[in-house]
Amino acid sequence: MPSYRHMIGSETFRFDSLTALLAAASPQRSGDELAGVAAESEIARVAAQMALADLPLTEFLAEQLVPYEEDEVTRLICDTHDRAAFAPVAHMTVGQFRDWLLSNEADSAALKALARGLTPEMVAAVSKLMRNRDLISVARKIEVITAFRTTMGLAGTVSSRLQPNHPTDDPAGVAASIIDGLLYGIGDAMIGINPATDNVPQAMALIHLLDELRERHAIPTQSCVLTHVTNSIEIINRGAPLDLVFQSIAGTEKANRGFGVDLAVLAEAQDAALSLKRGTMGQNVMYFETGQGAALSADAHFGMDQQTVETRAYAVARAFDPLLVNTVVGFIGPEYLFDGKQITRAGLEDHFCAKLMGVPMGCDVCYTNHSHADQDDMDGLLTLLSDAGCRYFIGVPGADDIMLNYQSLSYHDILYLRESFGLRAAPEFESWLEAQGIIDRAGRIASTPNRLLAEMTRPALSA
Incomplete structure (x- = not known):
């Protein structure tokens, strides 16, 4: 299982799995602290977000957070993933995906076409790099009827x-x-x-x-x-x-x-x-x-x-x-x-x-x-x-x-x-x-x- 690192100043922060990286990058909330998965400090949270920003989106297709053999939701996510819909953003990192979502190129039509190409983990990851105004800016472009x-x-x-x-x-x-x-x-x-x-x-x-x-x-x-x-x-x-x-x-x-x-x-x-x-x-x-x-x-x-x-x-x-x-x-x-x-x-x-x-x-x-x-x-x-x-x-x-x-x-x-x-x-x-x-x-x-x-x-x- 891969680990993920990011250095801030002279301190190196290590995250032992993709699950741990996502958890540490998440904005503060009491439930994550109760579960013992939250970042141990605000600096660690920033390090996790920076490491996550450099992660290729394809990493979420290679590593499953819950094993495929043990979880039918994982199987649903994997088996229904639309690789053709994913193709326009397949070359991006999570950080690049964030920037693209906020661009004019990501209009309503493009976002509708992309939806079936995104796994939940990709979507959760990019949200962790966004301020509240970013979440608002992108969501308002999306129409689901x-x-x-x-x-x-x-x-x-x-x-x-x-x-x-x-x-x-x-x-x-x-x-x-x-x-x-x-x-x-x-x-x-x-x-x-x-x-x-x-x-x-x-x-x-x-x-x-x-x-x-x-x-x-x-x-x-x-x-x-x-x-x-x-x-x-x-x-x-x-x-x-x-x-x-x-x-x-x-x-x-x-x-x-x-x-x-x-x-x-x-x-x-x-x-x-x-x-x-x-x-x-x-x-x-x-x-x-x-x-x-x-x-x-x-x-x-x-x-x-x-x-x-x-x-x-x-x-x-x-x-x-x-x-x-x-x-x-x-x-x-x-x-x-x-x-x-x-x-x-x-x-x-x-x-x-x-x-x-x-x-x-x-x-x-x-x-x-x-x-x-x-x-x-x-x-x-x-x-x-x-x-x-x-x-x-x-x-x-x-x-x-x-x-x-x-x-x-x-x-x-x-x-x-x-x-x-x-x-x-x-x-x-x-x-x-x-x-x-x-x-x-x-x-x-x-x-x-x-x-x-x-x-x-x-x-x-x-x-």
Whole structure:
């Protein structure tokens, strides 16, 4: 196994493997320190970044961070690598690749053509050489478009998941939050519920509630109950009107087994959902969530830093052509991302890395109450991600998820993006909002009462 060295002044820094080099080059975060893989000093971190900058991109094809024979995610990465797509940058070092990404030559078309030629490790490596503004500058050039009943990722739009979670899955409470969100123009990405009790009958009850509400008012969106993927397969087998299949995923086979999944069961679920043919604008039927720290918490990171193993999860997502992916960036807690600064950096990294790989990445801009972060930090990350071209966020009533007990964005925060950045909802959903009198022709929430409130409240709450 090769080792890597770099000298600063009279001191030589040695990194015993590519895994160790990537970890040492990663910006500071509490999860890497907890795992014992972080750089031992800021000077060592700079040395690792300089050694990484001189590394040929082809090194990542020669050395695997998790052995091919032992990990199906590694096999997926290797077996699906597109060498023809990689060819335009194959001669570059990581540092040269960074410079090229920031150049005018790397436009939207070039980046789209390159996506399948990049491995997660290449993408993670180049992100470690970038400042926050660099991550923003490159990500904003990348467009990833998907569709089901609405079209996601179009330039000039920002979409939202309406998240009406309830601590007891009470239908009236769920419906009230849905109505609230719709009246703020939220929900074009999906109406997605985390069930308080994860079992097939409860998930089916919520799916029927969502589908009846959607059909009654001809709402052009998609619904999702975030139950385990094996439950989704059973729900489909029982004939329920499931739109999207959800699953949390990670960057190693062992970590995914901790979630109770493997690639085969994800493929089975995708095939089952596709067989329903419920999409009207497209058939992207999968919805994934990720987050830095998941592999470490499962003791399944194989010595990798949390950002590198997180990026490997995007190879899993990419293989299943999802409608949406989002990083639940601050959800796991301060053990992995200590404060607002680390959460901000991680959110920008995750968005950049996924988009560079061709994955439709959004973000749950969030934090737990024991983190060293607050809503001002979330305002900053939300604004930076919007500047970076992030096209999807999660909104919950009052920014406070009363079931999962964490802080996210409010419906008003999505409106802030639309008003401040001149963004619109997905076109199919926006046309519906305007027809219902919820927004005016400029895309702003209408100041006059609309007929939908009286129309929706009574039948929805009695469902």
